[in-house]
Amino acid sequence: MTALGEAVRQEFLLEDGFATANHGAYGATPRPVLAAQDEWRTRMERQPSRFFNGTILPALRAAADRLGEYLGARGQDIGFVGNATEGANGVLRSQHFEPGDEILVLAHVYGAVRNTVRHVCSISGARMVEVPVTFPRPDDGELLAALSGAITPRTKLAVLDHITSSSALLLPIGEMIAACHAQGVPVLVDGAHAPGQVALDLTALDADWYVGNCHKWLFAPKGCGFLWARADRQAGIHPAVISHGYGQGFTAEFDWTGTRDPSAWLATPAALDFHARLGGPALMARNVALAASAGAALAARWGTETGAGNRAAGSMAMVRLPKGEASQAAALRGALLEAGTDVPIIPHNGQLWLRLSAQAYNEPADFERMGALIEQELAK
Numbered sequence: 348m349t350a351l352g353e354a355v356r357q358e359f360l361l362e363d364g365f366a367t368a369n370h371g372a373y374g375a376t377p378r379p380v381l382a383a384q385d386e387w388r389t390r391m392e393r394q395p396s397r398f399f400n401g402t403i404l405p406a407l408r409a410a411a412d413r414l415g416e417y418l419g420a421r422g423q424d425i426g427f428v429g430n431a432t433e434g435a436n437g438v439l440r441s442q443h444f445e446p447g448d449e450i451l452v453l454a455h456v457y458g459a460v461r462n463t464v465r466h467v468c469s470i471s472g473a474r475m476v477e478v479p480v481t482f483p484r485p486d487d488g489e490l491l492a493a494l495s496g497a498i499t500p501r502t503k504l505a506v507l508d509h510i511t512s513s514s515a516l517l518l519p520i521g522e523m524i525a526a527c528h529a530q531g532v533p534v535l536v537d538g539a540h541a542p543g544q545v546a547l548d549l550t551a552l553d554a555d556w557y558v559g560n561c562h563k564w565l566f567a568p569k570g571c572g573f574l575w576a577r578a579d580r581q582a583g584i585h586p587a588v589i590s591h592g593y594g595q596g597f598t599a600e601f602d603w604t605g606t607r608d609p610s611a612w613l614a615t616p617a618a619l620d621f622h623a624r625l626g627g628p629a630l631m632a633r634n635v636a637l638a639a640s641a642g643a644a645l646a647a648r649w650g651t652e653t654g655a656g657n658r659a660a661g662s663m664a665m666v667r668l669p670k671g672e673a674s675q676a677a678a679l680r681g682a683l684l685e686a687g688t689d690v691p692i693i694p695h696n697g698q699l700w701l702r703l704s705a706q707a708y709n710e711p712a713d714f715e716r717m718g719a720l721i722e723q724e725l726a727k
Contacts, residue, residue, distance in 0.1 A: 349625050351633065352710035359708055366688035366716045370706035371515075371540060371663050374563040376618075383617035384568045387610040399606065406613050407602050413616045414561070414573060419548030426574045426601025427612040428586070431539035432459040434558030434574035435506070436587040437601075438535050439467050446472030448503045451494070451532070453518075454480045455511040460537055464506060473503070480516070482695055483665070484656035487519045491526055498530045505532050510540040513693050514654055515663035515702050517545065524554050533580070539572075540564065543622060544631060544661045555580045564662065564706070567618035568611035574601065625707050634662035638705035641714035642666050645703075648718060654700060663704050668692075670725060671699035682724045688717045 349355055358377045361367050367375070376384075387406075391398045412422030428434040440463075444450070450464050454477045464475050478497045481489055494505075505527045509520045520536060527534045533555040541547060543564030549557055557575040561567035576584055581597035592599040622630065642653045642664030654665030671679065673694030680692045691702045701721065703714060 351625065351630070351707050353708075355625065356708040361708065364687065366713050366720065368703045368705075368709065368713055368717050369689040369691060370709075371512075371563060371702065371704040372689075372691065373569065374560075374566065375706070375708070376562070376568050377566055377621050380566055380568060380614055380617045380621055384610045384614040387613040388608065391608070391610065403609060404602055407609065408598070410613050410615045411573075411598075413619060417547075417619055418542065418559075418575065419550050420575055421550075423598060424575055424578060424581070426576070426586070426598055427609075428558070428572045428574055428601065429570045430562075430572040431537060431558040431560050432457070432463065433587055434556075434572055435460050435535060435537060436463050437574055438556045438558070438576075438584060439463050439504075439506075440587065441584045442467070442504060444468070444471035444473035444503060447501055448473040449476050449499060449501045450474070451476050451478060451497055451502055451505040451507075451527075453478050453506075453508055453511070455482070455514050455516065456506065456508060457512045457537055457539065460506060474501075476502075480511070480514070482514050482516070483652055483654040483667070485516055485658070487522070487658070491519065491522055494523055495526045495530070498527065498532055502530070502532050504535060506535045506537060509536055509538040510544065510661050510663075512540065513702075514695065514700075515660065515665045516655060517659055517661045520554075521552055524552065528553075540661065540663070544634070544663075546628065546631070549575050553577070556584070561615055561618060562611070565615075565618050566621050567615050571611040571615060571618075630707060631662070634705045634707070634709075635660065637709060637711070638662050638664040638703065641703055641705060641711060644711075645701075645714065645718050654695075662706065663702055665693075665700045665702055668699040668701060668721065668725065673697055673699065675699065679724060682727075683720060686720045686724060688720050690717055690721070 359375050411425045415422035478494050524534045536554045536557045538559040542559045561571040562569050586601050586604050588604040590604045592603045645666045646653050649669040651667040676692045676694050693700050
């Protein structure tokens, strides 16, 4: 395994002297993967007609096959999208809802997906139902009971987060899917943060649809997401943009939605190679441990707490700030960017929390510096 922390930072274009602690927001693409993307882009521009009429579709399917191997899935069940929200739009806007139907979401659903559900409800007459999530220190049993109890005969779809964005909670997604299926409710999983942060076997997980990002924790270029659809759930699913592949099958529709730059998708194999070179499973375990230790250290330093408590978590951690009100979140976030760190500040229950991310290029000193900058800004 390649040496990590400061030793691997030169493989990225990250700004020197900046305490980068927010990989979970947009990722950071390493130089070898950017080089692979540039090669594909050059190949595309060298002869666009040949590329779009002959090269692109087999290349996309080869990239999907490679991604499928990593995800425990078949490439033919994977369509590339720009990001997880785009994939969620494809599923949600392909369903037929009637007035009075219900769509379940978690209280910590990602904001853009919440808006998509709101939009679908506004044009169909369906209703969005939120399942409460205890925070901090969630209890899996309480969550599963609340989820099962929220299902009614009018529940047509459940949209469940694998790892919540606003609270960095790694949820018992397999048990949640099973609870919904037990009552005949199909499940769309928002796994935006999961690939590259936790091990995945989509076939075994057996959701109906699963969307994820490769540009966050898998090191792919920006704009690389996917929609996995179980074989019996592909009919009638369309991308957010309808184009020439309409009616020709799941992969045909998602592979071509018009002229666009597909180089981020085609660089996915290079991203997977880079992730493996840095350790693959060992890298993920190291990041989980670093996030947990950094979160615990900051909570002890401030006399506060972490969001997950003692339960399993991924490569992100939530830490409650020692002071501050919800109305100050945006201003504090902006001040921290100016001061030299980019940690998100998120209000929960009237208190301010930070969400830190641990990736290959991070080491404990990054989070110590971040904590000091936060203290300086709070003192102001």
